[in-house]
Amino acid sequence: MSKTFWQSPNLRRARMSCGATLLLSITGFIAGCKASGTDNHTNTASGATVASHLAAQPQVPDDGLPAESTGGFDGKLAYGHVAKQVSFGPRPSGSQAILQVQDYIASQLTSSSCTVDTDSFSADTPAGRLPMKNIVVKIPGERQGIILLATHYDTKRLDNFVGADDSGSSTGVMLEMARQLCGKHGRYAVWIAFFDGEEAVRKEWQDPDNRYGSRQLAARMGMSGDLKRVQAMILADLVGGKTLRIKREQNSTKALVDLIWGTAKRLGYGEIFIDQTTPVDDDHLSFLQRGVPSADIIDLENSAGYWHTPQDTLDKISAKSLGIVGHVILESVKELQTR
Ligand SMILES: [Zn+2]
Numbered sequence: 001m002s003k004t005f006w007q008s009p010n011l012r013r014a015r016m017s018c019g020a021t022l023l024l025s026i027t028g029f030i031a032g033c034k035a036s037g038t039d040n041h042t043n044t045a046s047g048a049t050v051a052s053h054l055a056a057q058p059q060v061p062d063d064g065l066p067a068e069s070t071g072g073f074d075g076k077l078a079y080g081h082v083a084k085q086v087s088f089g090p091r092p093s094g095s096q097a098i099l100q101v102q103d104y105i106a107s108q109l110t111s112s113s114c115t116v117d118t119d120s121f122s123a124d125t126p127a128g129r130l131p132m133k134n135i136v137v138k139i140p141g142e143r144q145g146i147i148l149l150a151t152h153y154d155t156k157r158l159d160n161f162v163g164a165d166d167s168g169s170s171t172g173v174m175l176e177m178a179r180q181l182c183g184k185h186g187r188y189a190v191w192i193a194f195f196d197g198e199e200a201v202r203k204e205w206q207d208p209d210n211r212y213g214s215r216q217l218a219a220r221m222g223m224s225g226d227l228k229r230v231q232a233m234i235l236a237d238l239v240g241g242k243t244l245r246i247k248r249e250q251n252s253t254k255a256l257v258d259l260i261w262g263t264a265k266r267l268g269y270g271e272i273f274i275d276q277t278t279p280v281d282d283d284h285l286s287f288l289q290r291g292v293p294s295a296d297i298i299d300l301e302n303s304a305g306y307w308h309t310p311q312d313t314l315d316k317i318s319a320k321s322l323g324i325v326g327h328v329i330l331e332s333v334k335e336l337q338t339r
Contacts, residue, residue: 074176081176082169084104115138118133119220139184147232148193152237158203170240174192178192214284239298246274249282251281259336269324284296297329
């Protein structure tokens with residue numbers, strides 16, 4: 001990467017591929033992963049059993065931390081969700097493959113006993129009118145406030161782009177997050193949004209050809225009155241790399257970034273959540289623009305070598321990184337629940 005590129009105010013993310021070789025190499029793992037999903041009917045104590053089941057599969061990377069060391073959040077389970085998404089191939093908005101991802105997300109959320117709201121809509125894009133769907137987990141709280149977590153699950157419209165890191169990683173983290181949180185009622189509601197249509201249909205990132213799903217949810221919540229209930233919006237994107245260095249995203253709300261990065265430091269992840277800054281355009285902008293405190297957890301620089309290329313494949317993903325990011329988000333939510 002060039003320094004000039006990274007200084008661009010409109011850094012955006014990822015694209016293409018996965019060959020037959022990779023698909024063959026993960027087939028065994030996916031079979032195990034699928035079985036583990038059906039084992040996991042509750043959102044509570046079955047993680048250890050499922051994790052050991054996953055660990056028995058030879059294709060699982062051995063860098064995953066024990067869930068006990070990451071606040072119960074299981075990075076290996078999150079990794080399994082990434083592998084499953086990659087197995088569907090390229091998943092741009094409006095494709096057949098994205099329907100499989102939607103079904104997979106829905107089935108996993110059902111397994112975790114989550115209450116789910118789906119919003120099917122269509123968006124006018126440079127490729128014509130495309131069907132899209134937002135999937136939103138809604139965990140009730142005792143008070144009015146909402147803590148909103150989010151990821152996107154569509155992949156960039158590029159030949160052979162399977163998006164293991166973009167958007168498989170953050171979607172895997174949020175599926176495991178749902179398993180952790182569904183059924184646990186806190187002071188505030190927690191919503192977990194899975195956005196369609198984050199990626200620009202055109203090659204370049206140029207408004208309004210991007211963030212279709214997050215703009216839809218923000219608008220819908222604005223209409224319903226729910227938007228003003230949102231106390232914090234935490235977005236994850238590109239969080240699966242093996243040598244994560246997550247900078248403070250400059251557009252994000254400083255107080256919320258301070259809370260997340262402070263939590264990471266307290267947990268011992270100060271070398272991953274670093275104090276340098278970088279600007280990134282992402283789904284959080286849809287909420288920032290409507291006055292919602294929002295933060296983006298994204299490592300676009302670490303992924304520079306494969307971002308929006310055919311090399312964004314499963315071998316780039318670390319179960320350890322997924323576990324650490326999940327731990328930080330989980331503890332940040334706990335912190336927000338005390339405010
Ligand atoms: Zn991308």
